[in-house]
Amino acid sequence: MKIAVCGKGGVGKSTVSAYLIQALLNRGRQVLAIDADPSPHLARLLGFDDSDITPIAEMKDLLNERSGRDGPFYNLNPRVDDLPERFMKRKGNLSLMVLGAIKQGGAGCACADNAVLRNLLNRLLLSENEDIVLDMEAGVEHLGRGTISGVDHILIVVQPYRGSIETAEKIDRLAKDLKIRSLHIVANNCQDEEDVKFIEKMCGRRPIGVFYFSSKARRAEREGMPITGASSEMLASAEKIISSLEKAT
Numbered sequence: 001m002k003i004a005v006c007g008k009g010g011v012g013k014s015t016v017s018a019y020l021i022q023a024l025l026n027r028g029r030q031v032l033a034i035d036a037d038p039s040p041h042l043a044r045l046l047g048f049d050d051s052d053i054t055p056i057a058e059m060k061d062l063l064n065e066r067s068g069r070d071g072p073f074y075n076l077n078p079r080v081d082d083l084p085e086r087f088m089k090r091k092g093n094l095s096l097m098v099l100g101a102i103k104q105g106g107a108g109c110a111c112a113d114n115a116v117l118r119n120l121l122n123r124l125l126l127s128e129n130e131d132i133v134l135d136m137e138a139g140v141e142h143l144g145r146g147t148i149s150g151v152d153h154i155l156i157v158v159q160p161y162r163g164s165i166e167t168a169e170k171i172d173r174l175a176k177d178l179k180i181r182s183l184h185i186v187a188n189n190c191q192d193e194e195d196v197k198f199i200e201k202m203c204g205r206r207p208i209g210v211f212y213f214s215s216k217a218r219r220a221e222r223e224g225m226p227i228t229g230a231s232s233e234m235l236a237s238a239e240k241i242i243s244s245l246e247k248a249t
């Protein structure tokens with residue numbers, strides 16, 4: 001299955017993505033993790049050495065070559081089929097791809113570079129057999145680009161405060177426009193049942209999963225350690241979500 005993890009900035013998208021990835025790996029699945037956040041740090045959370053990872057968006061020569069932007073027109077459908085193999089990092093059953101951020105401004109328009117990334121993402125979402133977890137850019141802007149229309153499930157991470165839930169509502173509306181039917185709320189950083197109730201009331205539905213505040217996860221992140229081994233409670237929450245999504249598929 002292909003899962004996109006969305007939500008307001010800082011709500012815990014990368015943290016939740018990392019635990020979902022670990023939950024899938026624990027089931028013996030092949031997982032492709034895609035970091036689509038402009039300031040990527042999923043690699044570190046998953047225990048990859050991020051010092052030797054260059055996001056694809058920063059590979060200017062590659063983007064220029066593929067988009068054909070050196071000519072008078074750029075290619076709307078650039079070739080990307082060989083890129084996943086070249087730019088994936090692997091560790092056991094886990095592969096990681098870091099898309100990164102296209103820099104706006106400077107010489108020329110970013111549309112050509114975006115066409116390469118969009119094609120790459122679409123190719124992965126439409127053709128790979130393995131499970132995919134996409135750690136998305138914060139907010140709602142990316143939904144307008146339609147790049148995640150190939151996913152099976154969208155998980156919207158919220159925390160027990162209004163701002164994150166308002167963003168979730170916007171994501172929900174835009175995702176429905178993309179005809180993605182499996183849309184779920186994930187509650188993160190809850191302190192108690194009252195927090196979960198608040199989220200349930202504000203969102204008008206029960207979250208598909210709840211992650212409580214974990215000092216172990218926070219410490220691991222602060223120390224730059226992989227977080228997936230830090231909290232067995234968070235892993236158990238992720239496993240429950242995967243089971244529910246499997247039933248829904």
Ligand SMILES: Nc1ncnc2c1ncn2[C@@H]1O[C@H](COP(=O)(O)OP(=O)(O)OP(=O)(O)O)[C@@H](O)[C@H]1O
Nearest residue numbers: 009010011012013014015138189212213214218221
């Ligand atoms: N359940 C939790 N318990 C404790 N700390 C958490 C929890 N969830 C997230 N955090 C911490 O909150 C911070 C933000 O989390 P994270 O980076 O996953 O958010 P994000 O939504 O991916 O942020 P961004 O929008 O910047 O990409 C991190 O320091 C993370 O360790």
Ligand SMILES: [Mg+2]
Nearest residue numbers: 013014037135
């Ligand atoms: Mg993140």
